[in-house]
Amino acid sequence: MINKLISEVDLKNAHDRIGPHLHRTPVLKSAQLNAISESEVFFKCENFQKTGSFKARGATNALLQLKESAAAKGVVTHSSGNHGQALAWAAQNLGLPCDVIMPENAPLVKVAAVKGYGAQVHFCKPNLAAREEGLAEIQNKKGSTFIPPYDHPHIIAGQASAAMELLEEVPDLDLIMAPVGGGGLLAGTALASHYFAPRAAVVAGEPAGADDAFRSFYSGERVSSHQPNTLADGLLTTLGEHNFPIIQDLVQGIICVEDPEIIDAMKLIYQRLKIVIEPSCAVPFAALLQQKERFKNRRIGIILSGGNVDLAKLPF
Amino acid sequence: MINKLISEVDLKNAHDRIGPHLHRTPVLKSAQLNAISESEVFFKCENFQKTGSFKARGATNALLQLKESAAAKGVVTHSSGNHGQALAWAAQNLGLPCDVIMPENAPLVKVAAVKGYGAQVHFCKPNLAAREEGLAEIQNKKGSTFIPPYDHPHIIAGQASAAMELLEEVPDLDLIMAPVGGGGLLAGTALASHYFAPRAAVVAGEPAGADDAFRSFYSGERVSSHQPNTLADGLLTTLGEHNFPIIQDLVQGIICVEDPEIIDAMKLIYQRLKIVIEPSCAVPFAALLQQKERFKNRRIGIILSGGNVDLAKLPF
Numbered sequence: 078m079i080n081k082l083i084s085e086v087d088l089k090n091a092h093d094r095i096g097p098h099l100h101r102t103p104v105l106k107s108a109q110l111n112a113i114s115e116s117e118v119f120f121k122c123e124n125f126q127k128t129g130s131f132k133a134r135g136a137t138n139a140l141l142q143l144k145e146s147a148a149a150k151g152v153v154t155h156s157s158g159n160h161g162q163a164l165a166w167a168a169q170n171l172g173l174p175c176d177v178i179m180p181e182n183a184p185l186v187k188v189a190a191v192k193g194y195g196a197q198v199h200f201c202k203p204n205l206a207a208r209e210e211g212l213a214e215i216q217n218k219k220g221s222t223f224i225p226p227y228d229h230p231h232i233i234a235g236q237a238s239a240a241m242e243l244l245e246e247v248p249d250l251d252l253i254m255a256p257v258g259g260g261g262l263l264a265g266t267a268l269a270s271h272y273f274a275p276r277a278a279v280v281a282g283e284p285a286g287a288d289d290a291f292r293s294f295y296s297g298e299r300v301s302s303h304q305p306n307t308l309a310d311g312l313l314t315t316l317g318e319h320n321f322p323i324i325q326d327l328v329q330g331i332i333c334v335e336d337p338e339i340i341d342a343m344k345l346i347y348q349r350l351k352i353v354i355e356p357s358c359a360v361p362f363a364a365l366l367q368q369k370e371r372f373k374n375r376r377i378g379i380i381l382s383g384g385n386v387d388l389a390k391l392p393f
Numbered sequence: 394m395i396n397k398l399i400s401e402v403d404l405k406n407a408h409d410r411i412g413p414h415l416h417r418t419p420v421l422k423s424a425q426l427n428a429i430s431e432s433e434v435f436f437k438c439e440n441f442q443k444t445g446s447f448k449a450r451g452a453t454n455a456l457l458q459l460k461e462s463a464a465a466k467g468v469v470t471h472s473s474g475n476h477g478q479a480l481a482w483a484a485q486n487l488g489l490p491c492d493v494i495m496p497e498n499a500p501l502v503k504v505a506a507v508k509g510y511g512a513q514v515h516f517c518k519p520n521l522a523a524r525e526e527g528l529a530e531i532q533n534k535k536g537s538t539f540i541p542p543y544d545h546p547h548i549i550a551g552q553a554s555a556a557m558e559l560l561e562e563v564p565d566l567d568l569i570m571a572p573v574g575g576g577g578l579l580a581g582t583a584l585a586s587h588y589f590a591p592r593a594a595v596v597a598g599e600p601a602g603a604d605d606a607f608r609s610f611y612s613g614e615r616v617s618s619h620q621p622n623t624l625a626d627g628l629l630t631t632l633g634e635h636n637f638p639i640i641q642d643l644v645q646g647i648i649c650v651e652d653p654e655i656i657d658a659m660k661l662i663y664q665r666l667k668i669v670i671e672p673s674c675a676v677p678f679a680a681l682l683q684q685k686e687r688f689k690n691r692r693i694g695i696i697l698s699g700g701n702v703d704l705a706k707l708p709f
Contacts (some may be wrong), residue, residue: 103419125421126668129667186697199567266639338599344704346671347704348669348704351440351441351445351668351669351670351700352667352669353663353664353667353668353669354667384667388660388664389709390664390708391704391707393704393705
């Protein structure tokens with residue numbers, strides 16, 4: 078089933094397609110973080126990616142597969158976070174019109190970033206119905222194509238390229254870890270491991286305050302709405318329909334971490350790797366630290382998802 | 394005169410000697426920082442160096458040139474900052490005993506870092522006389538060799554390797570910028586440019602609240618004591634005796650920046666490069682921003698000196 082939805086060739090093509098537009102982000106290591114985690118950890122730094130997160134990968138892959146007639150009419154999404162910035166940038170980079178529906182209480186800095194990449198911003202009430210209404214309005218008016226943040230094979234295939242690059246650089250990993258929100262990055266990572274490093278297990282980290290993927294994974298039934306409460310504000314969404322079956326088939330486990338664990342992991346990454354990440358990005362490393370006995374002495378790849386954080390609100 | 398003190402061969406030998414022990418740090422770029430500075434900037438990231446600063450270069454070079462009999466007796470320095478950590482690490486790495494004299498009011502985190510690298514810490518009153526007394530005591534007792542933080546040809550030659558690596562990666566720079574405190578990094582950078590990129594100018598940034606190098610440079614007489622007042626706590630020292638003549642001969646200018654300019658530059662680097670740096674490290678970029686009209690459209694290398702910052706005390 079997996080092979081029919083997103084094949085090995087789909088992943089390779091996606092990577093080839095988006096490569097010229099994106100950064101090949103570095104893989105960092107730290108002797109001190111290895112000592113603390115009692116394993117050997119390779120951090121794939123998507124905080125250095127265009128627009129500051131891996132989301133630029135999926136957005137670019139989706140746009141490059143639009144038919145010319147659709148592309149000319151432009152694209153639209155709703156987002157208060159990294160996907161909005163990524164889509165705005167990818168559209169500007171490819172010369173396509175872009176509209177982004179944002180909740181009226183979105184942080185000004187995020188609104189400014191989306192506008193800075195040349196997209197037109199439309200404000201709506203901060204609820205899903207208002208977002209979807211705003212989206213439908215633009216689609217009707219302009220004939221724009223909706224580019225979803227995670228629930229689409231083109232998005233998933235694009236996000237897979239981060240793990241593919243990590244595996245090219247460090248082929249013999251025992252384990253690959255990623256955060257899970259909507260599941261675009263996690264499903265892509267699981268597919269990349271399945272095709273290119275079948276020996277490596279894939280385990281996700283999820284905030285305990287937004288544990289819908291955990292509950293979906295272990296119950297076998299996708300939780301489609303929840304009331305998240307966590308500082309990891311990039312992981313508030315619920316698991317997508319396309320994402321869930323891939324994760325069920327190819328992921329070995331999901332570990333929940335509390336906010337204080339996320340803050341500790343985040344601080345260690347600032348102090349030891351000397352890089353700026355957002356709270357969501359620290360979740361898989363927090364999961365590793367929580368269960369370090371279980372993963373002791375393994376070679377572990379961690380996808381660091383992004384670095385778009387309000388510096389005035391660092392949690393330490 | 395310069396050639397007699399530290400030759401081109403000295404620099405090459407230093408780089409070859411220390412290379413196997415150190416990180417070859419990355420050179421980062423940002424389209425957005427280029428747009429803001431109206432030039433093309435290449436950041437050499439010594440915040441990713443062993444111990445979190447370029448100081449590991451000079452310390453390693455100095456230790457590798459000790460005679461065996463001296464090395465066996467160990468090394469000693471006084472430091473409340475990056476040099477203490479760097480020397481402790483370099484000594485541990487090479488299997489030498491190391492003592493560090495630290496002021497009794499040194500931040501606990503810095504004391505812990507020095508101890509973490511296996512050095513023996515001795516506390517003294519927080520003044521120069523007490524530091525020197527502590528130093529003399531260890532030297533008398535153990536026969537240790539004093540490794541100064543900046544005022545020595547071996548230290549200067551080691552620090553030069555950061556700019557040498559930058560020039561290997563980006564040979565056609567118009568300008569190289571570095572911060573100046575005691576002048577180890579600046580003198581090394583100026584020598585590297587002199588020998589390996591004579592077309593490139595070298596300009597330093599200095600905090601206005603610790604402007605002894607600026608005053609020394611433009612008056613022609615070395616200011617040997619001052620009362621610094623700046624948040625850039627890695628640049629409080631006065632220019633060294635060996636460092637000053639090299640800087641006089643080979644540096645084209647020193648630009649003073651106020652603390653708010655340092656904070657602005659530091660914040661931009663966190664936001665756009667997504668890396669953690671200490672305030673002192675932001676000084677040359679602050680200097681570039683202050684005088685961006687003067688350097689417009691140039692290709693500029695900036696040595697980012699270090700990333701050892703107390704995250705609880707970030708100035709933004």
